[in-house]
Amino acid sequence: MVDFEADIKNAVTVLQQGGTILYPTDTVWGIGCSALQEAAIDKVFAIKQRPQEKSLIVLLAEAKEVLQYVAAPPPDIIAIIESFEVPTTVIYEAALGFPDNAVHEDGSIAIRVTTDPFCKALIKRLQQPLVSTSANFSGMPAPAIFSAIDERLLSQVDYVVRYRQNDAVARQPSQIIRILEDESWERLR
Numbered sequence: 001m002v003d004f005e006a007d008i009k010n011a012v013t014v015l016q017q018g019g020t021i022l023y024p025t026d027t028v029w030g031i032g033c034s035a036l037q038e039a040a041i042d043k044v045f046a047i048k049q050r051p052q053e054k055s056l057i058v059l060l061a062e063a064k065e066v067l068q069y070v071a072a073p074p075p076d077i078i079a080i081i082e083s084f085e086v087p088t089t090v091i092y093e094a095a096l097g098f099p100d101n102a103v104h105e106d107g108s109i110a111i112r113v114t115t116d117p118f119c120k121a122l123i124k125r126l127q128q129p130l131v132s133t134s135a136n137f138s139g140m141p142a143p144a145i146f147s148a149i150d151e152r153l154l155s156q157v158d159y160v161v162r163y164r165q166n167d168a169v170a171r172q173p174s175q176i177i178r179i180l181e182d183e184s185w186e187r188l189r
Contacts, residue, residue, distance in 0.1 A: 021156030
């Protein structure tokens with residue numbers, strides 16, 4: 001049996017040192033790092049062979065944390081986030097407190113409040129948001145289960161989480177929405 005707590009401790013140690021991890025999320029398996037460490041984010045782009053113009057998703061543990069990282073969220077954003085029935089990434093205008101390489105060139109940031117117990121524990125223990133991008137090379141299919149991850153990718157991250165490696169239930173990427181100026185929203189994926 002995999003030790004949940006040991007995986008959290010090991011992942012936090014690596015993340016605090018500016019490293020990268022491969023980990024299960026509430027959607028697909030992801031490559032992650034601290035969303036507040038510019039050099040770590042550069043490593044994620046390099047591992048994925050992804051152009052930096054394509055921004056990354058940031059995971060938070062609680063809906064109220066959006067208020068810390070977004071300049072002008074809708075007044076009812078916490079209720080909106082808590083109403084989602086499936087994992088949902090929201091694109092917000094005017095990101096706050098992130099390094100430039102975590103933010104889209106237009107100043108927006110893509111944030112998902114995770115419902116996954118492992119991710120929540122990891123973010124809370126790290127006390128920083130996490131980058132979350134699918135564990136695949138850019139342009140390749142996102143791995144819905146651990147066994148679908150390209151072996152070459154496994155050797156490029158600093159730590160591979162053992163928790164949930166044996167899950168056989170395929171998970172889907174999150175839906176992505178953008179909140180518009182009139183506080184309505186459009187679904188992008």
